[in-house]
Amino acid sequence: MHLPDRVTGAILAGLGALAAYGGSLLPAVPGQDVGPNVFPMVIGVGLIGCGAMIAFGIGSSFEAPEDGTEQAPSAAGRAPSGAATSRLAGLRALLPPALLIIYVLVVEWLGFLPTAALVVLVTALALGARLRLALPLAMVAPLAVHAAFSKLLRVPLPDGMLPAPW
Amino acid sequence: MDEILEAFRLVTATDVLVAILAASVYGLVVGALPGLTATMATALLVPVTFYLSPIAAVATIIAASAMAIFSGDIPGALLRIPGTPASAAYTDEAYALTRKGQAELALGTGLWFSAIGGIVGTLSLMLMAPALAEMALSFSSFEYFWLSFLGLMCATLVARSSPVKAIAAMLLGLLVACVGMENPAGTPRFTFGITDLLGGIEPIPALVGVFAISEVMRAMVTPEPPKLPRRRFGSILKGQWALTKRYQVPMWRGNLVGIIIGVLPGAGADMAAWVSYALSKRFSKEKEKFGTGHPEGLVEAGASNNASLASGWVPALLFGIPGDTITAIAIGVLYMKGLNPGPTLFTERASSMYALYIIFILANIMMIPLGIAMIRLAALVLHAPRAAVLPVIVLLAAVGAFAIGNNLFAVVIVAAFGVLGFVMERNGYPVAAMVLGIIMGSMVETNFITSLIKSDNSLLPFFERPVSAVLAAITAGALFWPVAAWALRRGRAAAAA
Numbered sequence: 001m002h003l004p005d006r007v008t009g010a011i012l013a014g015l016g017a018l019a020a021y022g023g024s025l026l027p028a029v030p031g032q033d034v035g036p037n038v039f040p041m042v043i044g045v046g047l048i049g050c051g052a053m054i055a056f057g058i059g060s061s062f063e064a065p066e067d068g069t070e071q072a073p074s075a076a077g078r079a080p081s082g083a084a085t086s087r088l089a090g091l092r093a094l095l096p097p098a099l100l101i102i103y104v105l106v107v108e109w110l111g112f113l114p115t116a117a118l119v120v121l122v123t124a125l126a127l128g129a130r131l132r133l134a135l136p137l138a139m140v141a142p143l144a145v146h147a148a149f150s151k152l153l154r155v156p157l158p159d160g161m162l163p164a165p166w
Numbered sequence: 167m168d169e170i171l172e173a174f175r176l177v178t179a180t181d182v183l184v185a186i187l188a189a190s191v192y193g194l195v196v197g198a199l200p201g202l203t204a205t206m207a208t209a210l211l212v213p214v215t216f217y218l219s220p221i222a223a224v225a226t227i228i229a230a231s232a233m234a235i236f237s238g239d240i241p242g243a244l245l246r247i248p249g250t251p252a253s254a255a256y257t258d259e260a261y262a263l264t265r266k267g268q269a270e271l272a273l274g275t276g277l278w279f280s281a282i283g284g285i286v287g288t289l290s291l292m293l294m295a296p297a298l299a300e301m302a303l304s305f306s307s308f309e310y311f312w313l314s315f316l317g318l319m320c321a322t323l324v325a326r327s328s329p330v331k332a333i334a335a336m337l338l339g340l341l342v343a344c345v346g347m348e349n350p351a352g353t354p355r356f357t358f359g360i361t362d363l364l365g366g367i368e369p370i371p372a373l374v375g376v377f378a379i380s381e382v383m384r385a386m387v388t389p390e391p392p393k394l395p396r397r398r399f400g401s402i403l404k405g406q407w408a409l410t411k412r413y414q415v416p417m418w419r420g421n422l423v424g425i426i427i428g429v430l431p432g433a434g435a436d437m438a439a440w441v442s443y444a445l446s447k448r449f450s451k452e453k454e455k456f457g458t459g460h461p462e463g464l465v466e467a468g469a470s471n472n473a474s475l476a477s478g479w480v481p482a483l484l485f486g487i488p489g490d491t492i493t494a495i496a497i498g499v500l501y502m503k504g505l506n507p508g509p510t511l512f513t514e515r516a517s518s519m520y521a522l523y524i525i526f527i528l529a530n531i532m533m534i535p536l537g538i539a540m541i542r543l544a545a546l547v548l549h550a551p552r553a554a555v556l557p558v559i560v561l562l563a564a565v566g567a568f569a570i571g572n573n574l575f576a577v578v579i580v581a582a583f584g585v586l587g588f589v590m591e592r593n594g595y596p597v598a599a600m601v602l603g604i605i606m607g608s609m610v611e612t613n614f615i616t617s618l619i620k621s622d623n624s625l626l627p628f629f630e631r632p633v634s635a636v637l638a639a640i641t642a643g644a645l646f647w648p649v650a651a652w653a654l655r656r657g658r659a660a661a662a663a
Contacts, residue, residue, distance in 0.1 A: 001434050008593050012334050019341055022356060031353045034618045036351040039611045043340050048332035059332065093383040093588060096560050097581035100379070104577045119564070120557040126386060129553030141558050145565055153217045155569040 009055025043083025095126050111160020112150075116142035173520030177528070182222045186525065189226035190532060194540045197234030199555060200247040200391050201384070203351070204234035204435070205491045206377040211564035212370050212495060220503035221521050224552050227499060228522070229529040231285055231492045235435050235471055236537055239276035240360045240544050245271060247391050252435035252471040255443040262459035270400045275464045277537040279417065283469030284530035285423040287428065287476030292523050294429070295480050295512065301633075302484050302509040308621065308628055310485065311613035312637035314606050317431030317487040319644040327594045335595045339603020339647055340610070348608060349614045352451040362575035368510040369604050371567040371579040376597050377491075378563045379584025381555045384591070390552050397545065402538050412467045416446050420466035424473030429480050431602065434490025435471040442470035476526055483519070486609060491598050492604045494583050520579050 023040030099119045107115045117138040125135035146164050149155040176182065189211065196207040207230050215223035238250030243260035246350035253260075253276075263272035305313075318340075346366025347354040357363040410417065420442045427438040446466035447456045456463055478489025480498070486507035500507055505518060512519055540547070567576040568595035587597050621627040629635050 002592050003589075005593075008595070012338070015341070016337075019344075019356075023344075026353055026355060029353075032619065033623050034615055036349050036353040036355055038615065038618075039349070040341070040344050040355060043337050046337045047334065047341070050330055050337060054328075055332060072546045094585070095359065095386060096379050096382045097584045099560065100564055100577055100581035100584070104574045104581075107574070116561050116565075120561055123382070123557035123560050124553045127312045127553035127556055128390065129551065133551065133554060137554055137557060141561060145558075145561055148566050149213075149569060153214065153215075153569065155565070156572055157565070157568075 005057060006055050009051045009053070011051070013048045013051025013055065016044045016049075016051055018044070019047065020044025087149045092126060096123060099123060107160065108158050109160055112146060112157040113142050113162050113164060114160070116145065169517040170520050172517040173177070173524055176221045176517060176521040177524045179219075179221070181219060182225050182525075184231045185218060185222040185226045186529060186532070188230040190529065190536055193230035193233030194237045194536060195547055196230075197237035198240045198249050198540065198544060199550070200241050200245070200249055201381055201552075202250065202555075203250045203377060204231050204238065205373075205495070206381060206559075206607065207231070207234045208492050208495045209373045209377050210562050210566055212499060213569040214376075216500050216502065216569065218658075221518065221525075223499055223503050224373055224496070224505070224522060225525045225529075227492070227496050228311075228525050229532075232280075232472065232475055232529045233536065234281040235326070235475060235531060236277060236533055237540055239280070239468065239549060240273060240541060241391075243272040243276065244544065245392060245548070250436075252439050254436065256464050256467045258457060259443075259460065259463050263459065263461070264459075266459045268459065269397070269513070270402055271405060271461060272459075273399070273541050274402040274406050275403065275409060275461050275631040276468050277534060277541070278403060279420070279465050279468040280537075281530045281533045282410075282417065282474035283421055283424055284434040284476060284533065285527060286469070287425055287473035288523060288526040290425045290473070291476045291480055291526070294477070295483060295519075298480065298484055299509040305509075306631070307613045307617045307636060308631055308634040311617050311628070312634050312641055313485055314487055314610045314613060316637060316641045316644060317481070317606060318602060318610065319641055320431045320433060321596075321599045327596050332599045333627055335590065335599040336603040339600035339605075340607045342372070342600075342604050343607020343611070343633040349624040350612055357412070362573070367579060367604070368570065368576060369601075370495070372583045372604055373495055373601060374489075374563050374567055375580040375583025375585075376587035376601060378559055379580055379592065380587035380597075382560055383584060383588045385548045385552060385556055399542060400618075402541055403534075403600065409461055409465060413462055416450075416462055416466040417469050419445060419449070420469035421473045422469035425477040427470075428474030428477030428489050431487045431489060432482055433474075434478060434492065434598075435474050438474035439467040443467040472530070477577065479522075483511055483522075484509060488602065489606055491601055494601055497605065501596065511616040533598065 020041045021044070023037045023044060026035070026037040026040070028037065029035040099122060103115055103119055120141050121134055121138035124137055129137070146157060150157045150164065192211070193207055196202045197204055208227055211226055211230055215226055218226065227583055234250060235252050237258065238248055238253035240249060242248040242253040242257035243264050246257055246261040248254040248257045260272040260276065263269065318336050322329055322336055343366070345356045345363055346359075347364055348366050349355060423442045423445060424438040427433045427441060443463050443466065446463045447453060450456065450462055452460065452462070459635070474490065475492065480488040481489050482493035482497050484507065486497055488497055495506060505511060505515060550621045563580050564577050567580045568574060570576055590597050613661065617628065629638050
């Protein structure tokens, strides 16, 4: 998901414009000049300014010259495996948030244990685990988390179709 | 005196001691695993702290963060992969020592000077906080506005990326804080008719998303780090006393720089380590040895990052302004536990404050035996495959966010901020600046609006009171510093050419 500065700057400026416009629509408090609309408008104007500067590359000349050194140690261990796979790999990065959304959608109906097992199994397999590791992990981790949060901390995790054995 | 005795009684309660020990082990393990940061360890702890007594809750955060910052040095020294960003500054140096066959020296230096830095940082907290509290009692909304605004500017100033991008990230955080009806007028803003957004975007799920989920996302697209070969270590602390005596000046400089950077809002342990390592190299008599396995830089930066941890609590406890990302989370816990930050905390809840100091000292002393145990077990912990650890992190993020308010919407926020954090990091926008914006948004706005109402929309009173005038001047300086530094650099480059 590496985007050119021109794109991220434009997105920020657009967001700022929306915030300022949305802020200006907010109702004022009767009898007062400063209300809930002031702060979003200030932020919106600021974002438009920053976004424009980023898009036109004004800020980049301020960047500290030693910037490269920060990335050096991590870049060595984290070099991308190749340009051809990068598009597919980029999509794989979206897996954890997608699993969280699935969790939200089905946990009430399916229950905590099966949903959690699914989340753990898919994440482990996506990270390259063998089934020999991923399956036992998907069995044990939800039970352990359930025991800790539901029994000890009294968080009402939904039972759904498969209630916990305790 | 009574308060100190009471503080000891609070700390020696069984639940507090158990919490400190458990959190220490947890912090050591999480910090040692590459890619899992001290901030993430703290963020995942928050749901658990809900169910603890106030002192135990704060104790877990203090213990876990201190241990995690030290144990980030372990994979740095052994694998050349920093366990936490705070160790990144001196990872190459520590690894060079290991390659020379002096892994014990590298790890021992990290441990010993981490503990010293932590204790010195705590002493600074004990000295500074009550003195500043005295002054802070007379602050009005004008001073608080400038303080919080200055805090936001500091976060952008110290970011290791383009200051414009840092300011943009900070504004984005402020915009996030605008959502909901928790503003001075109580008007729902940017809720788009979604009831769940009326209460605003909770900072903790957002933090879990930014620091935990985006980290898992990054792991999805990067290869697994190499495994650690099993090895036996000699005595870990051998020679540390000699180092302490030999490198006294760098050690104290590291402590001092760490304390100053910790107090600055938004700048934390990683920044302290980078600055201290650079200073150490600059002032060293043996510059040429740096990078070849020379302990001097490790002494200074190792002390510095742990010193910054404790002093980061100074603005957090006094003003509710986070000194770094860890205290940003801690502030949320303080509010939840009825220990609302503010100068009165030091007068009305003095025993709790003393208890907090004792916990800091205790955690840093316990760091030495626990740290040695961790170093000896490092091969075992670092052997845990990433594919076994990260799925559990995803699960804990989901359950933890849900547990905060028994609300599934929090899990959606975790997912959304995971994506946002991932995209921001990839494009050079510092997430820490956004986090600070989210945490401080309502504070900046409330003080800004109340001040404007008080002054009848006049901006003059913002500069009239002596303290607020000084703070305004510092803020203006912070705002124009990048421009000035850039102009200076350009001028120098032009002169050299």
